[in-house]
């Protein structure tokens with residue numbers, strides 16, 4: 001089934017953006033580019049937030065975030081309630097984060113993974129459904145992880 005993706009990067013993920021957009025489009029999905037528009041230095045939290053807001057505002061959509069390592073941009077996105085940004089490294093992590101975590105943003109590092117692995121991760125992320133059940137309870141507890149609150 002065709003999905004809608006939002007993509008954003010920082011300068012260290014910028015070089016891969018065009019390639020990823022083409023690949024997602026070739027798979028038959030829609031992709032919206034939220035920037036940046038050049039490889040000039042930018043701060044990854046700004047673009048993580050843009051993508052997180054877009055995904056939350058568009059039910060059923062997914063995000064793709066790329067920085068040098070994938071770490072900073074995923075940390076920032078995960079500060080937005082309702083976002084489950086998964087830093088993935090291979091087909092397995094991209095598949096299982098959909099099945100178990102209902103991840104809505106796929107993150108990776110341009111300096112870490114190659115194009116073959118990226119293609120594998122995007123295909124897995126786009127085609128794998130959340131399993132629900134026991135995982136749904138755990139996923140809802142993620143939102144309850146608030147400083148000072150007790151988890152049930």
Ligand code: RB5
Nearest residue numbers: 012067068069070071072
């Ligand atoms: C930018 O140099 C780099 O720090 C950033 O892309 C990312 O890897 C941070 O986690």
